[in-house]
Amino acid sequence: MRSTQRDKGPSTVIGRAFTLLSAFRPDDTEVSLADLCRRTGISKTTAHRLLHELSTWDAVEQVGRGGWRLGMTMFELGQLAPRQRGLREAAAPFLADLFQATQQTVHLAVPEGTDVVYVQKLHGRGGPEVASRIGGRMPAYCTGVGKAILAFAPPDRLAAVLDAGLARRTPRTVIVPRLLTAELATVREREYAEEHEESTVGIACVAAPIFATEDTPVAAVSITGWANRLDTNRFAPAVRTAALGITRTLRAGHPSP
Structure with missing residues (x-):
């Protein structure tokens, strides 16, 4: 039949x-x-x-x-994707330095629609288990790397995120568009983003945007650790330094992402 x-x-x-x-x-x-x-x-x-x-x-x-x-x-096939490969090659020494300096979990992520996709991850020692994985994705609005990208992205990217809705992932997730917009303005002023238990209970994160030939971020770098131990203000300069180093490498003619 x-x-x-x-x-x-x-x-x-x-x-x-x-x-x-x-x-x-x-x-x-x-x-x-x-x-x-x-x-x-x-x-x-x-x-x-x-x-x-x-x-x-x-x-x-x-x-x-x-x-x-x-x-x-x-x-x-995934390893052949030029965007991720070029970015990872440019970022590798800076991610290694950031990991050695902080001993925290280091992430490198790129924007993809309303999400971010992780293209590299260095696991911290003694830190929390972070659900992120290479090739995995998370909503941009509740992650440090996502907010670092959204703050400097064209307005239509933020509009798409808001149109898709801000779902509550933890008790501290920002789900009010006005509050998220205000926070992104602060990110633009200080040039780094923070996350405090907004995507996952128990973790904190500090992230900075990475640029290539234009003023729109192509990626972001971050460190993640225990929320009650990670001083995001203290580690922000190290994360920004890594992001600036990757940006300079990309702009100097390294294979662009």
Whole structure:
């Protein structure tokens, strides 16, 4: 008997394939076909066919009797993305210096829509477990790196963030547009941003924007630590120094992000 289930989401083959690939989550060791179908709305017949096609390119690989996970090709392609690669190469020595100077978790993030995506992370010693990961994303409005970027970004980026809504992630998340706008004005004045338990309970963060050839930030750098231990004002000059060093390197002709 022929299945009457219809696919939801994108109508093209490429669209459905990327929908399947995007359905994998950071904590997945493997995902069943049924779970992928539930996450994407794609029928089992279509998903099964696409997964086997993707497996021939090592974009996914089958695990055990029915599980799937991302393949090595996805990792290799990610490393080839010029924007992230150029930025990471320019930032590497400054991130290492910042880590050595502060012993805190160091992040490098880029803007992506209303979010930020982390492209590098150096884990601090003895600090809190931070949910961020390389390739992961967080809302811009409640993170230090996000606010450092939003403060200097064109008005339409902030407008998009506000239109999407400011969801409360912790009791200290700023969810009033007027208050967020006022805070971003302060960030512009002092040229660094702070976060105090706004994205995650127990952590604090200080961040600074990174520029390339224009006045719009291409990224931000930050350090993150325990909220009751990290003196953001004390560490702000070190973070700003790192951001300025990366900016100068980019503007001096390092492969641009």
